[in-house]
Amino acid sequence: MNLESNPLQLHSQAIEAIVAAAKTRIVAIRNAAHRHVTGFVWHPDAIVASEQTIGERDEYEIVATNGHSYRAQIVGRDAGTNVLVLRPSERIDVSPYSPALPTLGGLALALAANVDGTPAVRIGGVRSVGDGWFSRAGGRIDQRITLDIRLHRTEEGGPVVDAMGALIGMSTLGRPGEVLAIPTATLDRVVPQLIANGRVARGWLGVALQPIAVPDALVEQAGQRIAMMVMSLAEQGPAATAGVTVGDILLTVDGIALRGMRPLAARLSEENIGQSVEVRLIRGGHILKLDAQIGTRP
Template sequence: MGMIDDLSTSLAGQVNQAAPFVVGVHTGHRPHSGILWRPDVVLASEQTLPRDLSGLSVLRGGQTVGASLAGRDTGTNVAVLKLATPLDGALPSPTPDTSPVGSLALILGADTAGHPTARLAMVHEVGEAWHSMAGGRIDALIRLDCRLAADEGGPVLTPSGALIGMSTAGPRRRTIVIPAATLARVVDPLLTEGRIARGWLGVGLQPVMIPDGFRQSSGRDSGLMVVSLASGAPAQLAGILPGDIVLDIDGTPVSRPRSLAASLGPDRIGQAVALRVLRAGALQTISVTVAARPAS
């Protein structure tokens, strides 16, 4: 029992040390949690915030501070809040490494008064960088073996107290961690611009199988059929038509909308990309100039 007691004491100590940068985020709806990233900046899970944030406030240790939305990004599921009054205390210390499968993770959150809550999880799965359906690049896949509640958006720590990242509910409500590296990369653009600009073609796409008679000539078994075009969007201006099947972009095969979105990062805005399409059985290559996705 000595080792378990020692572990319990150590974890309780880490929660106590982390308490200054664990906050509650209240919007007039269901409360959630956040991370005090800087004395006047809080990070939260974007998907937990309603569109109307007129009653936004942050609670820590029974203290309430007014807050305003500085920026939000659905691609990485990060929202940045600016505090009316800075909060003092310790700030998170990110870990440069991904926690391995089987390691323990502390999921912290805040109760309705802004006092810390905690639960112990295990790292269920890790993987390479990936792109969300909304086109955001997440620097590593980190999945935990638990479900979230009001602690969504709070910090996830190693047992030694280093910040792994921010908890959030991923696809099928599986708990994932937005790594600290991703948080650090998006916080300043969200503070200054309010959003993360990403490339946009303005097409609605549906995965399809290539008809047998065209597989050999196209060199592809599957592609993305254009099912809609935004008026005045780059794809429409370039001559893309409904029913076209996109086979690849700049020579890279695309079989899922996410793979196309992943190739349209901020650095591609203003650049031309070559879309190879199958149109009525004929192959064409169409140049499309990438634009910035319109603000939602």
């Protein structure tokens, strides 16, 4: 068969070209001689990685695909979106990524680094594309992108690109057996904040909560069977200032039923800091309403 008309060969060459163009951004982040995770160059002065894979050290060794070694310091991290930014000791010249919107069933290449910095790649597809969501740590992620790719823990944090080499997002491990991509739109929003401030500002009420069953006698009036009990309060925090006390059972915040932490996290996004919210709660067998102002999480 003529190689020029062999679709498998053409497909292989196309993938090779995508990997060749993207691999210069991949880095191994090493904290010991034989222990590493993956990151990638966001721009010449910033490396992005998965926050949940990086320890508490301030400085790490970075090894690029050409074997060159750098020192890099953490400048910011956000557990809510699982994004961490390091600043390399030297600029790493790269061209800007083109962002990609994921398409269901589209080709996805998850790039990673071996311990010596040499590149690795996993090939699969975009398994599902969902709406924006909030992590348990309160981070807003613009789309839920699930990949049909297996990923080793050392490969987490690399770029995921499409068939044109455009950036879908950063690979991350979700629930057991689940591989996600943190969308490029989320990285675009979070990385500048981490570089500028070292953190992402989030809303805060200053309460520690525990799910609890609503007393049977109040279920009909409350309109729900599960709520959240206040286990502790931050002194002079927004909830304490509003009059919430330990032992109160929170039903809703601005009409959003609290059956877990994620609905509350959604209301406490960074855009809502400073806003007033109505808190509906049970205290002493009675349903009360209080107004609280969303503060900034310390």
